Amino acid sequence: MAVVFVLVAVAVLALLAGVHRYVWRRLVGDTTAPGSALRKAGTVAAWLLPLLSVGALVSGRAGAPFWLQRTLAWPGFLWLAALLYLTLALLVGEAVRPILRRVPARRAAGGAAAAADDGTSAAGSATAAGIRSAETGPAPADAPASGTPVTLVADAPASSPAVGPSRRLFVARAVGGAAAVAGFGTVGYGTYGVLRGPRVKRVTVPLAKLPRSAHGFRIAVVSDIHLGPILGRAHTQRIVDTINRTQPDLIAVVGDLVDGSVHDLGPAAEPLARLTSRHGAFFVTGNHEYFSGAAQWVSHVRELGLHPxxxxxxxxxxxxxxxxxxIAGESEGQGPDFDRALGDRDRTRASVLLAHQPVVIDDAVAHGVDLQLSGHTHGGQLWPGNYIAELANPTVAGLERYGDTQLYVSRGAGAxxxxxxxxxxxxxxxxxxASRQA
Structure with a gap:
């Protein structure tokens, strides 16, 4: 297992090195002069940014001070997103690059042909003038010789304006500039969407066993808040305010609340104490809780008024x-236990299951669950990550049916x-x- 881990790590590092080399070449090497200040700055960034990204990824697991985690997180993680979209934009540019090279070439060829035609016409006119001169007598003393106009026309291209930057440099800068605008613009807009806070979606789910008295019961589902070095107390407060405005009957927090310890993130989670609903707020663990001290977090959310x-x-x-x-709790002997949670219940009653990962849907079906509420996938978070998420999850986002069980997967409220x-x-x-009896 250790050998496999090392091989995977080496392959990932090699891939990252290759991608960084490619991005440097297209954005810096092809567009700047050797020894220029811009090239030096771009080269320094090409070394520094990946180091910040590695630091952001490993600092939390390595037990680095929280202030250092926060310092590394913003530039390191944002660069990973920028690297993805810069690479995609540059790959699109590879298809455009040959077209841009040909267009100026055709224009230049057309200009040269026009110049040649003008020269031929001028030469013809000069020859005709010489013939007329011979017929009418000698030209005045200050008139040029008959062959001179031809020579002047032949030398005319030499007096044309100087050629600008090479076509290759122009194309490299045009493609690189467009890729930078597209890549950084995409990341900027995607960051704004996260910091603005989640939007409310509304979904109606009919349950065959739900009695008429429970028709219209509303559950506010929030998952993957991911409090950590970047998303903190203000992020939690936005989520709490958004949930409370919906005035739900019950609140379900379905895992991945945090990326860090209670010591570091306890203050960021405090606004959860102000969640309000008629039947309270409930919590289940996600895989990231088991990277962050799950037992401590279960105790802490209980203190905040949530019911684990x-x-x-x-x-x-x-x-x-x-x-x-x-599922991640299995490594600590605290994995999912469906028999304990559902084994002895009255199956004539409707049931709703909170489970962080959608992959446990088969267990939910086997235990007669009517509706499973999950998160975990983030909907892919960064396109085209949704296609990768589809390989590992039965449903990436939204509502789907599996036999008599329905599964709803939230995209999550954080990142x-x-x-x-x-x-x-x-x-x-x-x-x-919704009750079918209503």
Whole structure:
């Protein structure tokens, strides 16, 4: 296993090195003069930015002071997102580059042909003038000889304006500039979307066993808040304010609340104490809680007024609400236990399961769950990451049916790593349960 890990790490580092070399070449090497200040600055950035990215990725796991994690996180993680979209934009530019090279060449060829035609016409006119001169007598003493005009026309191109930067340099700068605008613009807009806060989605889910009395019951689902070195207390407050404005009957926090310890992030989580709903707020662990001290976080959210469901179930008016630990808890002997959470319940009652990862849907189906609420995928977070997420998850975002069980997956309210979302906007979903008897 250790050998496999080393080989994968070496392959990833080699890929990153190759991508950085390519980006440097297209944005710096092809567009700047050797020894210029711009080339020196670009080369320094090409070495410094990947080091900051590695530092942002490993500082938390290495136990670095929280202030250092925050210092590295912003430039390091933003550069990873920028690297992705700069590379994609430059690859598109590879297809455009040959076209741009040909267009000026054709224009230049057309200009040369026009100049040649003008020279031929001038030569013809000069020859005709010489013939007329011979017929009418000698020219005045100050008139040029008959052959002179031809010589002047032949030398005319030499007096044309000097040629500007080479076509290759022009194309390199045009493509590189367009790629930089597209890449950094995409990252900027995606960062704004995260820092602005999640938008509210509303989904109606009919449940066959739900009684008429519970028709219209509203559950505010929030997942993947990811408090950490970048997203802090202000981010939590935006989420709490957004949830409270929806006036839900119940709040479900379905994992990946944090990326860090209670010591570092406890103050950032404090606004959760102001969540309000008729039946309270419930919490289940995600995989990132097990990287951050899950037991301590379960105790802390309980102190904030949330109700952790650790492989447990509670009865709500009209249905059973159950929650299971995340799969990552298996490494600590605290993995999901569906029999404990659902095994002895009355299956004539409707049931809603909180489970961080969508991949446990088969267990939910086997235990007769009517609706599973999950997160984890972020909807892919950074396009085209959604295609990768589809390989590992049965549903990446939205509502789908698996037999008699429905699965709803939220895109999440925060972001992991780069505080950027592209093609997968963050959300808080109000799931409204509908009774078929209503």
């Amino acid at each position: 469901l650790e492989n447990a179930r509670v009865e709500i008016d009209g249905f059973d609400l159950a929650g299971v630990n995340d 992991w790593g780069p505080p950027v979302r592209v093609g997968a906007p963050s959300d808080i979903t109000v799931v409204q349960l």
